[in-house]
Amino acid sequence: MSHQSQVTRDQLVAAATRVFADHGFKSATIRQISHLAGANVASVNYHFGDKEALYQEVLKQSFDYVMTRHSSGTERTGASTGALDLRAFVEAMLRPLFGDEADLDGLHGRVLAREVIEPAPAMESWLRSLIEKQACVLDGIVRDLVGQQVDDQTVRLCGMSIMGQILFYSPCRAVAARFYPELPAGAIGVELLADHITRFSVEALQRFTGPAPRASGFEGRGDSEEAETAVHLL
Amino acid sequence: MSHQSQVTRDQLVAAATRVFADHGFKSATIRQISHLAGANVASVNYHFGDKEALYQEVLKQSFDYVMTRHSSGTERTGASTGALDLRAFVEAMLRPLFGDEADLDGLHGRVLAREVIEPAPAMESWLRSLIEKQACVLDGIVRDLVGQQVDDQTVRLCGMSIMGQILFYSPCRAVAARFYPELPAGAIGVELLADHITRFSVEALQRFTGPAPRASGFEGRGDSEEAETAVHLL
DNA sequence: ACATGATTGAAACAGTCATTTAAAATATAA
DNA sequence: TTATATTTTAAATGACTGTTTCAATCATGT
Numbered sequence: 001m002s003h004q005s006q007v008t009r010d011q012l013v014a015a016a017t018r019v020f021a022d023h024g025f026k027s028a029t030i031r032q033i034s035h036l037a038g039a040n041v042a043s044v045n046y047h048f049g050d051k052e053a054l055y056q057e058v059l060k061q062s063f064d065y066v067m068t069r070h071s072s073g074t075e076r077t078g079a080s081t082g083a084l085d086l087r088a089f090v091e092a093m094l095r096p097l098f099g100d101e102a103d104l105d106g107l108h109g110r111v112l113a114r115e116v117i118e119p120a121p122a123m124e125s126w127l128r129s130l131i132e133k134q135a136c137v138l139d140g141i142v143r144d145l146v147g148q149q150v151d152d153q154t155v156r157l158c159g160m161s162i163m164g165q166i167l168f169y170s171p172c173r174a175v176a177a178r179f180y181p182e183l184p185a186g187a188i189g190v191e192l193l194a195d196h197i198t199r200f201s202v203e204a205l206q207r208f209t210g211p212a213p214r215a216s217g218f219e220g221r222g223d224s225e226e227a228e229t230a231v232h233l234l
Numbered sequence: 235m236s237h238q239s240q241v242t243r244d245q246l247v248a249a250a251t252r253v254f255a256d257h258g259f260k261s262a263t264i265r266q267i268s269h270l271a272g273a274n275v276a277s278v279n280y281h282f283g284d285k286e287a288l289y290q291e292v293l294k295q296s297f298d299y300v301m302t303r304h305s306s307g308t309e310r311t312g313a314s315t316g317a318l319d320l321r322a323f324v325e326a327m328l329r330p331l332f333g334d335e336a337d338l339d340g341l342h343g344r345v346l347a348r349e350v351i352e353p354a355p356a357m358e359s360w361l362r363s364l365i366e367k368q369a370c371v372l373d374g375i376v377r378d379l380v381g382q383q384v385d386d387q388t389v390r391l392c393g394m395s396i397m398g399q400i401l402f403y404s405p406c407r408a409v410a411a412r413f414y415p416e417l418p419a420g421a422i423g424v425e426l427l428a429d430h431i432t433r434f435s436v437e438a439l440q441r442f443t444g445p446a447p448r449a450s451g452f453e454g455r456g457d458s459e460e461a462e463t464a465v466h467l468l
Numbered sequence: 469a470c471a472t473g474a475t476t477g478a479a480a481c482a483g484t485c486a487t488t489t490a491a492a493a494t495a496t497a498a
Numbered sequence: 499t500t501a502t503a504t505t506t507t508a509a510a511t512g513a514c515t516g517t518t519t520c521a522a523t524c525a526t527g528t
Binding site for chain 1: 260261388391392394395397398399400401402403427430431434435437438439441442
Binding site for chain 3: 237238239263264265275276278279284285
């Protein structure tokens, strides 16, 4: 493998990362990628075999990038409070989803987020293991905050509430501006967002101590039929 | 317009709703749709002009369906507590996102959710107005729960936290099972989910009374550097 | 410098896509 | 029924897709 070969290979991966992040696997075209990389259309098939193999390579590199760059932030800090653990976790998950177009963090994060939300061909085992590991870490953080009286299913639901708040800004960062157009997009920094999500979640979790779900202020009369039919489950 | 013409038109819309909900605008093909409708490939272009016009029709009908069927649930109940308002809102937003393949609620909801999260060609003004209206309703509900001392931006962030928890289950319903595989998918009913999201959010919002963000339990020492760099913003 | 293998480039391939065409079939109106 | 308009059908069109082919080019080791 010559030197120039490695260069074009890298350029192809870089271009593919951007195109896949922007359009997804199916909508991205080899011609877009090769043109952006300044290479021939046949180069993808020569260097990687086919489109899907290139995608797997992009997925793998994005995975490695996020792991080495940010995943350390999701390790338990151990001695600190659960709130700080959560704060670090949220920011570590959130940061790759942001960053401008040129930012590597944003690109890699968007590729992974797209794959997680709508798995295109086949999710690789290492990506699945990453997700499960993160979910496990989050479980632990939540457990620290809610205490031991809460059952496992509730802990998982709380984890999903947190992940929902985070992933809301992934492929759907545009949706935030759509829901709240008057709120300038650039003004929502990662830190501000991480602060809010952490605070929102900590406030909620610190009251999830009791397993009795009806002890939380639903004493009003049920006007809406939807509310009436289901509020007994609370 | 003959009677049979109207029949095939309706069948095309019905088939298109399903295919668009499953694959999105770009990936859905006219051949899929017309075959599912038992019509010719040219029928779409004859009855609607082109693929995008058919998509607009599907969007419009899904919009009307959700509006008449569920949007009443998002009206303020007025006299009841904010928590019940939130519970009704959450379930009204959540229900269309669920339901099995044959369920009309699920189909229409998924079409709209797909469009909101990743707007395909151009979001129509009535859809935009629906979103803004819903956001406004949610703002009001949140405002009722947090009180008047909280600034508008925080109210909006709280609204997005709630929407994040809801939309987490939209195209990404699979992601829940992915994060927590041992949790049987069917076991998470709409009511259970709505109960949890409502409880989680109410617990959080009821503590968002004070505008001072640092009064909420971040007194631990900062181990993680990410936490350290940003915790001063709290 | 030369020969050999690795890499690139332009073109062509087969497949699918949305869309168009025009003839056939059907419904509607007289 | 007959004439007219509407609707359906099969086939073709042109633009895209991923992939292949093969000659030209380049790099590398002798």
